[in-house]
Amino acid sequence: MRRLRIILWCMVAVAAALFALFYYQLNQPKNDFVTSAMVGQPLPQFALEPASADRPGLATADFKTGEPQLLNLFGSWCIPCRIEAPQLEALERQGARITGVALRDTPEDVAQFLELYGNPFTRIGRDDLSETQFALGASGVPETFVIDGAGRITYQHIGPIAPGDVPVILAELRKAGSGS
Amino acid sequence: MIPEIGLAALWLAAALAVLQLLGGVLGARREGMELAAVARPAAVLQALLCTVAFLCLLYVFAVTDLSVKLVADNSHSMKPWIFKVSGAWGNHEGSMLLWITVMAMAGGLIAFVERRLPERTMLATLSAQAFVGLGFYAFLLLSSNPFQRLSPAPPEGNGLNPLLQDIGLAFHPPTLYVGYVGLSVAFSFAVGALLTRSVTPDFARVMRPWVLAAWIFLTLGITAGSYWAYYELGWGGWWFWDPVENASLMPWLAATALLHSVSVLAARDALRTWTIMLGVVAFSMSMIGTFLVRSGILTSVHAFAVDPERGSFILALLVLYIGGALVIFALRAATIAEGERFAVTSREGALVVNNIALSAILGIVLVGTLYPLLTEAFDIRVSVGPPYFNPVSAIFLVPMLLVLMVGPLLRWREDGFARIRWQVIALFAVTLGVLLGVWLVADIHLLPLIGLALAVGVGIASLLPLAGRSLRRTPLATWGMVVAHFGVAVALFGMASDSAFQQERLVAASVGDAVEVGPWQGRLDTVYPVAGPNWTAIQANLHLAYEGGAERRAAPQSRNFWAPVMETSEVALLTRWNGQLYVAVGNQAQDGRWQLRLWWKPFVTFIWYGGVLIALGGALSLVGRVTTDLRRRRRPEDDVDEAYPA
Amino acid sequence: MRRLVALLLLALAGPLAAQGNVPPAPYAYTQLADPAQEAAARELMHTLRCLQCQSQSIADSDAPIAGDMRHQVRARIAAGESPDEVRDWLISRYGDYISYEPQVSASTWPLFVVPAIILVLAVLLLLARVGRRRASGEGG
Numbered sequence: 017m018r019r020l021r022i023i024l025w026c027m028v029a030v031a032a033a034l035f036a037l038f039y040y041q042l043n044q045p046k047n048d049f050v051t052s053a054m055v056g057q058p059l060p061q062f063a064l065e066p067a068s069a070d071r072p073g074l075a076t077a078d079f080k081t082g083e084p085q086l087l088n089l090f091g092s093w094c095i096p097c098r099i100e101a102p103q104l105e106a107l108e109r110q111g112a113r114i115t116g117v118a119l120r121d122t123p124e125d126v127a128q129f130l131e132l133y134g135n136p137f138t139r140i141g142r143d144d145l146s147e148t149q150f151a152l153g154a155s156g157v158p159e160t161f162v163i164d165g166a167g168r169i170t171y172q173h174i175g176p177i178a179p180g181d182v183p184v185i186l187a188e189l190r191k192a193g194s195g196s
Numbered sequence: 197m198i199p200e201i202g203l204a205a206l207w208l209a210a211a212l213a214v215l216q217l218l219g220g221v222l223g224a225r226r227e228g229m230e231l232a233a234v235a236r237p238a239a240v241l242q243a244l245l246c247t248v249a250f251l252c253l254l255y256v257f258a259v260t261d262l263s264v265k266l267v268a269d270n271s272h273s274m275k276p277w278i279f280k281v282s283g284a285w286g287n288h289e290g291s292m293l294l295w296i297t298v299m300a301m302a303g304g305l306i307a308f309v310e311r312r313l314p315e316r317t318m319l320a321t322l323s324a325q326a327f328v329g330l331g332f333y334a335f336l337l338l339s340s341n342p343f344q345r346l347s348p349a350p351p352e353g354n355g356l357n358p359l360l361q362d363i364g365l366a367f368h369p370p371t372l373y374v375g376y377v378g379l380s381v382a383f384s385f386a387v388g389a390l391l392t393r394s395v396t397p398d399f400a401r402v403m404r405p406w407v408l409a410a411w412i413f414l415t416l417g418i419t420a421g422s423y424w425a426y427y428e429l430g431w432g433g434w435w436f437w438d439p440v441e442n443a444s445l446m447p448w449l450a451a452t453a454l455l456h457s458v459s460v461l462a463a464r465d466a467l468r469t470w471t472i473m474l475g476v477v478a479f480s481m482s483m484i485g486t487f488l489v490r491s492g493i494l495t496s497v498h499a500f501a502v503d504p505e506r507g508s509f510i511l512a513l514l515v516l517y518i519g520g521a522l523v524i525f526a527l528r529a530a531t532i533a534e535g536e537r538f539a540v541t542s543r544e545g546a547l548v549v550n551n552i553a554l555s556a557i558l559g560i561v562l563v564g565t566l567y568p569l570l571t572e573a574f575d576i577r578v579s580v581g582p583p584y585f586n587p588v589s590a591i592f593l594v595p596m597l598l599v600l601m602v603g604p605l606l607r608w609r610e611d612g613f614a615r616i617r618w619q620v621i622a623l624f625a626v627t628l629g630v631l632l633g634v635w636l637v638a639d640i641h642l643l644p645l646i647g648l649a650l651a652v653g654v655g656i657a658s659l660l661p662l663a664g665r666s667l668r669r670t671p672l673a674t675w676g677m678v679v680a681h682f683g684v685a686v687a688l689f690g691m692a693s694d695s696a697f698q699q700e701r702l703v704a705a706s707v708g709d710a711v712e713v714g715p716w717q718g719r720l721d722t723v724y725p726v727a728g729p730n731w732t733a734i735q736a737n738l739h740l741a742y743e744g745g746a747e748r749r750a751a752p753q754s755r756n757f758w759a760p761v762m763e764t765s766e767v768a769l770l771t772r773w774n775g776q777l778y779v780a781v782g783n784q785a786q787d788g789r790w791q792l793r794l795w796w797k798p799f800v801t802f803i804w805y806g807g808v809l810i811a812l813g814g815a816l817s818l819v820g821r822v823t824t825d826l827r828r829r830r831r832p833e834d835d836v837d838e839a840y841p842a
Numbered sequence: 843m844r845r846l847v848a849l850l851l852l853a854l855a856g857p858l859a860a861q862g863n864v865p866p867a868p869y870a871y872t873q874l875a876d877p878a879q880e881a882a883a884r885e886l887m888h889t890l891r892c893l894q895c896q897s898q899s900i901a902d903s904d905a906p907i908a909g910d911m912r913h914q915v916r917a918r919i920a921a922g923e924s925p926d927e928v929r930d931w932l933i934s935r936y937g938d939y940i941s942y943e944p945q946v947s948a949s950t951w952p953l954f955v956v957p958a959i960i961l962v963l964a965v966l967l968l969l970a971r972v973g974r975r976r977a978s979g980e981g982g
Binding site for chain 1: 862863864867893894906907910911913914932933934935936937939940
Binding site for chain 2: 865866871872873884888889891897898899901902903904937938939940941942943944949950952953956957960961963964967968
């Protein structure tokens with residue numbers, strides 16, 4: 017009988033732990049983002065065709081310049097990408113070098129998007145099959161990676177860049193610059 | 197006016213629940229017997245009031261009264277009539293009202309008819325029922341009022357999720373709720389018996405119909421839900437071990453175990469503590485399931501009506517009911533004597549194996565479902581899916597099914613294998629023979645292979661209890677067991693067969709192109725747009741013939757709903773006795789060809805036939821039990837429950 | 843900020859809204875010619891999580907990203923990679939979350955230890971019953 021009682025109190029403890037877990041998770045902000053496992057790793061190999069007529073394409077070698085850069089994944093069809101466009105421009109004004117990858121997009125649509133929402137990019141690669149997206153461990157658009165001068169991924173920002181995120185990304189860029 | 201009547205009825209019902217709780221508690225403590233006399237009528241009246249409230253809700257949905265917020269949020273005047281009505285429970289508030297209504301009706305019914313238990317136990321049960329009910333009344337009235345008005349009324353409603361505008365899904369959630377609520381009655385009985393320390397075979401007989409009824413509804417609910425996912429999601433999957441699917445499976449596993457242990461308690465006065473515990477666990481699983489689905493803390497393809505605030509409320513109820521019951525249990529369990537002992541080679545012995553295996557599977561499903569939630573607390577994200585659940589649950593399922601083949605042949609109390617030696621040897625020989633035979637001719641995976649063999653073995657074994665008996669004099673409860681066990685075999689056969697032998701064909705076809713999958717051959721004849729009451733669609737028309745037989749038409753659609761905007765796939769199913777052809781149409785490629793997805797799924801329908809058979813077995817058993825119990829009321833000691841004629 | 847979050851949620855909530863301007867990848871809706879390779883690819887696809895769908899495998903989803911992932915899986919299998927290599931490649935990009943088949947690791951070992959404990963407990967419970975029968979058998 018004593019053994020039974022011990023088992024039962026164990027069950028009460030397990031239930032209490034379970035409820036505590038439920039309570040904790042209930043009050044956590046729900047975060048459906050899948051973070052990339054590539055942060056901290058060198059950029060994977062890729063060489064992309066240009067996505068628009070007036071910017072060159074993008075390859076891994078373009079990042080080994082000694083200068084940190086931003087790599088922004090976007091699509092002309094993606095509404096949050098339009099929302100973040102002003103922040104990308106702000107980043108560019110404050111000295112960030114920004115490269116882009118247009119996902120599942122056509123050159124005409126990309127050209128129109130850049131005309132409407134600005135073109136802060138130095139290079140834009142074209143990724144029709146999401147291959148670069150998978151290689152980077154990105155799960156959607158928009159996403160922005162900080163790449164240091166040696167071509168290593170140091171930071172990942174998921175979702176559109178809000179005005180409040182601009183200083184954070186600039187700081188990450190500086191950090192990447194001083195590190196290499 | 198109608199919504200206000202509904203709301204008033206709900207408040208009155210809640211007040212009656214308070215009265216029922218007080219009367220029940222006082223009566224159970226042998227004080228204030230005047231108030232105790234109120235408990236039963238209060239329960240009955242509550243049932244009537246809740247029914248009135250629910251009818252009011254049905255009415256406002258039927259006439260699309262947009263001045264009611266719930267209707268404006270979830271309905272649309274252009275919806276087909278049946279989905280207007282089913283929309284009443286296709287949302288959080290309405291489904292909670294349905295939950296409460298069913299619960300009040302159950303409470304009213306036990307208060308009205310149940311006179312077998314000692315009055316104290318009965319009153320304790322009624323107060324437990326009122327206590328559980330009050331939590332839901334508070335939830336409904338304080339935080340999810342279904343009758344809240346909206347001023348000014350909007351000109352049009354928001355519509356209902358098109359995935360829910362389906363006849364299967366209109367009735368799938370309420371079926372599950374009835375099951376969940378039925379388990380709440382079993383829970384109340386368990387708490388009542390625990391509080392008054394009277395865990396007796398009588399108690400088991402009183403509780404059994406409720407467990408059976410709840411279990412029948414859960415079985416039907418899961419079967420319907422699985423079929424819905426199969427044809428509505430458009431990719432032919434019928435079970436993905438998704439958190440929401442698991443949330444409905446866990447109460448079923450607990451109820452299945454409870455169903456078997458309650459039979460042991462009724463027949464042999466054994467497994468007392470264990471049965472009480474399962475009663476508590478089964479309802480816990482219902483509550484946890486409701487919590488997981490409603491709070492949205494797990495991501496799921498089926499997630500709807502997600503709201504963290506509701507989650508907090510359900511969690512509070514969960515802590516109150518389950519935590520409370522477990523603590524009472526821990527304090528009281530030692531005072532319940534364990535009951536009769538028995539041999540391992542006996543009916544009870546086999547049922548103990550069944551209970552342990554079911555509980556183990558329940559534990560695994562619980563751990564696998566909640567583990568991602570645990571690691572997320574440490575910022576690690578993992579996924580647990582079919583490749584984990586299938587093999588790990590099979591570790592326990594396989595021995596359980598082997599015992600299922602033998603158990604029903606054994607006698608209660610004590611039996612020797614010698615008596616049934618030849619039957620058992622024959623059964624295992626057949627199973628092994630099928631295993632080897634299929635293995636030799638077909639190159640399939642291990643789990644479906646074992647599944648096929650066990651399906652055959654269990655199928656034959658399930659019929660053996662009828663051998664040598666006069667079929668007309670066989671009790672209904674025995675028929676129920678036979679049918680349900682046979683249903684298990686049928687469902688298992690369907691699952692194994694679909695996993696092992698399904699054939700898939702993805703093609704891009706122009707009009708006039710030939711298509712084929714497995715034994716089916718045909719062509720794509722036409723593709724044209726069609727319009728429904730609240731959608732437009734592209735419909736593909738195919739004609740296909742099975743092994744050169746007569747051609748049959750398949751017309752899958754890709755539908756676009758506009759309130760709210762959503763794209764769904766309406767598949768075409770060609771059913772034969774030996775399987776189903778599943779055809780879905782996708783988008784048009786740039787070269788003008790249409791994406792077609794075809795699957796030939798041998799015996800896949802057996803999965804749901806099996807589910808229905810299991811529920812039917814439960815129903816036979818329920819009818820049999822209720823009639824015998826009624827007859828036996830006068831002579832309770834005359835107990836030859838399920839025993840074999842010597 | 844709140845409006846932004848709302849907009850973001852809106853964007854995430856509509857997985858069937860436009861997610862690209864190009865046709866699906868070649869192998870998104872096309873099977874491999876070799877039945878053995880296709881079977882291996884299909885089995886693998888059923889165990890990989892679609893990144894933007896709520897709890898669906900890439901084999902059960904119409905989302906463009908699921909189509910692109912199916913293309914990756916089929917293309918890599920066709921190129922001679924084994925299913926485990928493809929899975930490992932995706933795990934190296936997205937972590938364990940991408941795979942419905944948990945691998946034994948520092949973060950997943952309880953998933954494998956708990957069933958083992960349950961198994962031991964189940965066997966112990968059964969043995970206790972057998973033992974009791976002998977005891978009562980001797981007694982009676």
